[in-house]
Amino acid sequence: MTVRVGEADQAPSFQKAALPLLEDAQLRKNVRHATDVITYKRGIVVGETPDWQQLRTAGSAIKAHTLRYLNEYLVQFEKACTAAGGHVHWASDADEANRIIVGLVQQYGGNEVIKIKTMTSEEIGLNEALEREGIRAHETDLAEVIVQLGGDKSSHIVAPAIHKNRSQVRQIFRERMNLPDLTDDPEELTAAARRYLREKFLRVPIGICGANFLVANNGSVCIVESEGNGRMCLTLPKVLISIAGIEKTIPRFEDLEVFLQLLPRSATGERMNPYNSVWTGVREGDGPQHFHVVLLDNGRTGILADAEARQTLQCIRCGACLNTCPVYRQTGGHAYGSSYSGPIGAIVTPQLLQMREAQSLPYASSLCGACYEVCPVKINIPEVLIHLRGRVVREKKSALDPEALAMKTAAMIFTSRRRFEAAQRLGRIGQWPLVSHGWFRNLPGMLGNWTRVRDLRELPEQTFRAWWKERAKNGGPIEPSTPLRSARKIAQDTGHD
Amino acid sequence: MTDARATMLDRILSAVGGDERTVATAVYAGIPRTYIRAGTLDAEARLHLLLERLRDYDTHVVETSAASLPQAIASILLEHREKNVIAADGLPAEMLPRDFAFISERSASLDDLNTCDGIVTTCSVAVAFTGSIVLTHGPGEGARRLSLVPDRHLCVVRADQVVETVPEAFSRIAVHATRPITFISGPSATADIEMTRIRGVHGPRFLDVVLVR
Numbered sequence: 239m240t241v242r243v244g245e246a247d248q249a250p251s252f253q254k255a256a257l258p259l260l261e262d263a264q265l266r267k268n269v270r271h272a273t274d275v276i277t278y279k280r281g282i283v284v285g286e287t288p289d290w291q292q293l294r295t296a297g298s299a300i301k302a303h304t305l306r307y308l309n310e311y312l313v314q315f316e317k318a319c320t321a322a323g324g325h326v327h328w329a330s331d332a333d334e335a336n337r338i339i340v341g342l343v344q345q346y347g348g349n350e351v352i353k354i355k356t357m358t359s360e361e362i363g364l365n366e367a368l369e370r371e372g373i374r375a376h377e378t379d380l381a382e383v384i385v386q387l388g389g390d391k392s393s394h395i396v397a398p399a400i401h402k403n404r405s406q407v408r409q410i411f412r413e414r415m416n417l418p419d420l421t422d423d424p425e426e427l428t429a430a431a432r433r434y435l436r437e438k439f440l441r442v443p444i445g446i447c448g449a450n451f452l453v454a455n456n457g458s459v460c461i462v463e464s465e466g467n468g469r470m471c472l473t474l475p476k477v478l479i480s481i482a483g484i485e486k487t488i489p490r491f492e493d494l495e496v497f498l499q500l501l502p503r504s505a506t507g508e509r510m511n512p513y514n515s516v517w518t519g520v521r522e523g524d525g526p527q528h529f530h531v532v533l534l535d536n537g538r539t540g541i542l543a544d545a546e547a548r549q550t551l552q553c554i555r556c557g558a559c560l561n562t563c564p565v566y567r568q569t570g571g572h573a574y575g576s577s578y579s580g581p582i583g584a585i586v587t588p589q590l591l592q593m594r595e596a597q598s599l600p601y602a603s604s605l606c607g608a609c610y611e612v613c614p615v616k617i618n619i620p621e622v623l624i625h626l627r628g629r630v631v632r633e634k635k636s637a638l639d640p641e642a643l644a645m646k647t648a649a650m651i652f653t654s655r656r657r658f659e660a661a662q663r664l665g666r667i668g669q670w671p672l673v674s675h676g677w678f679r680n681l682p683g684m685l686g687n688w689t690r691v692r693d694l695r696e697l698p699e700q701t702f703r704a705w706w707k708e709r710a711k712n713g714g715p716i717e718p719s720t721p722l723r724s725a726r727k728i729a730q731d732t733g734h735d
Numbered sequence: 736m737t738d739a740r741a742t743m744l745d746r747i748l749s750a751v752g753g754d755e756r757t758v759a760t761a762v763y764a765g766i767p768r769t770y771i772r773a774g775t776l777d778a779e780a781r782l783h784l785l786l787e788r789l790r791d792y793d794t795h796v797v798e799t800s801a802a803s804l805p806q807a808i809a810s811i812l813l814e815h816r817e818k819n820v821i822a823a824d825g826l827p828a829e830m831l832p833r834d835f836a837f838i839s840e841r842s843a844s845l846d847d848l849n850t851c852d853g854i855v856t857t858c859s860v861a862v863a864f865t866g867s868i869v870l871t872h873g874p875g876e877g878a879r880r881l882s883l884v885p886d887r888h889l890c891v892v893r894a895d896q897v898v899e900t901v902p903e904a905f906s907r908i909a910v911h912a913t914r915p916i917t918f919i920s921g922p923s924a925t926a927d928i929e930m931t932r933i934r935g936v937h938g939p940r941f942l943d944v945v946l947v948r
Binding site for chain 2: 268271272275276288289292293295296299300303305306307308309310311312313322328329330334378379380381384397399400402403404407424425427428431432435436439440456458464465466467469470472473474484489490491492494495496498499506508509510511512513514515516517518521523524525533535539540542543
């Protein structure tokens, strides 16, 4: 089995990739603006839902339950979908899924397909696989069109072109749609996309989509969207192929009543997104007469096997954790080197890659917990991040690894009062060549990785422990003399008030 | 293909530490569902909420009585000078204005849908809390493409089809669960450029709801 997540296995570390992005003022402005708007809108529609927490609890429980009995529910889905005239395929990795889909397109004699935005297809590199066989894939979601025509990469799981502003979009459309007079009015840009795609919707006979939910009891698929490009792809072609991660399964039709409340409010800050489609197999006289579903593993069963990280698979891809994340909001999505960015990407990508690649991602977080707060299915992302950091360290194994060695030494010092106090004394004496105006700014050697992005205060002349002892000796409360004085001095020296 | 299936199911089984005999159904019943199922608004407040939320997402709303429904439909179509209008198959004839020539859905090609001025359908249920109309594409509601390709969708909603909550809508449509189902909340829209909501991308740019009470 060869798991692939876009080109994440070859991506530079997050910390390295983030540096040039942080220099890109335009990108940061675009991302900040868009995430501010969406977070604000989400706040309003979540606030007006009195049973939001109860919905989260139910959503989380339904997903956890489904994962526990996933084999049963997948078999149920397969049976019901097949009975309704659909065909179900199983793909254990990206290459197998691509082979199946390319094979189906060739079998139906197509050299062109229209696509609804699907993160899973980006994960397996489907467009590239189709192109290698001479099949053209037309993205139809406005943001995906912007990304595809611009030769760019998606940077957000819900709004892939979040890093582009209107004038950048105009530039791409002007060149690639041959519309020299286009203005940067979003309405005009949208109208241009409508004209550009309409002909393709009416003509191309094969559609490819993802899935938001696979309904096990009826064998139905549900897709949530805004523009109607999804409905076009689901309804007009003769053939429809859906690629879905196995974790998209939910037990019953009525469970949608929970997720269709959680997802739109979390994803786009709407009470309901303009269109939700649910369909079951094929229906005579309405929509595609050939329907295929490809169930994808590609590393998911590995995540399922890790009890502490299994909750990762509860994700319904709303993107709320990206919009609220103080790290994502600074760097945007490209730094994550994967189709899945932000906090959820930081736990999904390395796990899909069996922790062998993308090992820097679990560290792309301040562990502030904002992602957990907004998650509609209560994935405790900080908890999983810490768990994965542990796995990264254990993966390194070697006892001679400098970081492992340092941690071991620290553990030895911190477990003994005598050693701890000795280390403090030693530090106070030894720090002077490294401190300037009360701060460590550039530590030497490997420790420099720490101070490259943060400043550290110098060790105070008197520790709390020493002050406490002095206080007891003098028989009662006293003014904290030295520490306070040195703190004041530092503030004056550096302007850090 | 068969191999991948067996491999994946095996991997899942060993990952969850289960065995073939565990049955999900019994455990499923224990999932906590303390969220709001039934609404609490009276009929008038429920309709009021629906109208408010439909308008909030750019839907044009008209209220009328059963007797004056044909008149209400005619005046919307005349106001926008719509001439080529397609009526969904199975739409009750008494709903439609008699002096207006409708094209039947059955006779309309995809090209006709692309060039017509608008369409008329009914719906299965409407959700006040979210401002949504739900089609299960039975008689009167049209095939899926009918309410998708044309530029104006006029949907007739009866007051007794309006529920307050999403779960109530799901229990209403449960009998049609395996038909295609479409939730429509406002005209098609996008926020992909700077998160600015733009109405009318690929689906109908205009959505009219006629509420019959």
